[in-house]
Amino acid sequence: MRVSCVESAIGQDRLAQRTQIFDFDVHDDDLLKEISVTISIDNIYSCYYMRKTNWASGVLSPLHSSGGYRSTAPTLYVRTPMSEPQIYTLDNGIRVVVEPMPGAQSVVVAFRFTFGAKDDPNDRLGITRIAEDVLFKGTPRHDARAIFDAFDGLGIRRSSSTSVEYTSFLAQILPDKFKSALELYAELFRSASFPSDQVEIAKTITLEELKRMEDNPIQQAMYMTYKAGLGSPMGRIPLGEPDTVSAIVPAGVRRHWDAHCRPGHLLIGVAGGLDAETVIETVGDVFGGWAGKAPDSGESHPISVADRSVHREKPSEQAHICLLSCGVPRGHDLYYAGQLAIAILSGGGSSRLFTEVREKRGLAYSVSAFYQAYCGGGLMAVYAGTTADRAQETLDVCQSELARLRRDVTAEELIRAKTVLKGRLFTIGDLPEGRAGGIIEDLFLEGRVRTIDEIAAGIDAVTLDQIPQYIETFPPRPGTLLVLGPRPLETGS
Structure with missing residues (x-):
């Protein structure tokens, strides 16, 4: 043809x-x-x-x-269209989103509970993270060894994590193991025993992780920035604090999990080689009989960033600079313009921060900007790691580049940023793991799911004048500046 x-x-x-x-x-x-x-x-x-x-x-x-534009032609492939995502709600309140991917040889299941570090009691910070870890260590029917044997026997690749707003579990499986995998997770969610010795081991490991943070100044600086800029509960560290972790007891972990792990708090996202009818029928069979009222978690916490400058002294030849400000919420008309603005700032070797801070001036060994979405809004952050004697100049250039987005973004930069975002979209979106993560994130943040085509169209539709419009609507200042290093820095007016 x-x-x-x-x-x-x-x-x-x-x-x-x-x-x-x-x-x-x-x-x-x-x-x-x-x-x-x-x-x-x-x-x-x-x-x-x-x-x-x-x-x-x-x-x-x-x-x-033909035409001689490329010396070699790319390889032919046809990207099989995926089915439209479908959302269902079981009678007990569990919300399920399914995106079949014809031809996929695996299925990825994303479980997301809508509670996280923000729901930890003030004197037991870190308890959700402890519960997530110890969940796999036994039930009344199976001890830890039997559970791990079951995961291996089903060929499940698994992961789990706790964030401020949610607790998540991810499983990659073969389609014919789907029901058995769901049954295994259902047993853990509903009847984990949280053995006392395993809780104590998890506490010890968590305390060691908190200590090791001293050896990771980038992570340390970012956590400090979130705490300084967002306060409690949204600025909490999921790991907790040393004194609150030490105060956690096994019975408290069981009570906390049983109180929050209810069907009304659970979202399930499934992507891969199963049809929607099979997925919904199987999820209903396994989870439909789960009853229990979840505590009211109230409205989402609005994202608000404090206008302040903070210096945390650290004797070192290095300085770590973090800038934090409110970003565009998901679902906003300027959401895709915001993503492209960040890609122009920090989308690769040709991006503005990399070019101006690192390549032209050699100021920083690491510089980046990124976006983070929450139910109550969004955040934009900039990080730079540099030497202490060049920290002030590094901050000045970063702030100058943020301000420059208001006035002189070029058509070439915008097209390049669109290419970066769509390249990531198609690369990740063609994988069941990528789509499962995407559809569960959409359901969690917006209560709806975007198709890959919708996302690509949103990126393509952004015009050049919307980039400065985004910066005017969501200015990077006022915001929080945190410096981890030997000396404080001065922020421009």
């Missing part, structure tokens, strides 16, 4: 459009001849193609190209 396309590409100093002819060898009996192809500069060929029944979307790479 031969398709004529207009390709936009970034030249050294200008945008260029070139017409190319592509020959596609699609190998799809259901494919008709109509194809609409949009080519991006990262070699991702988004397309819509007419099947006998309906339009479908996917990604194609050409076998051959």
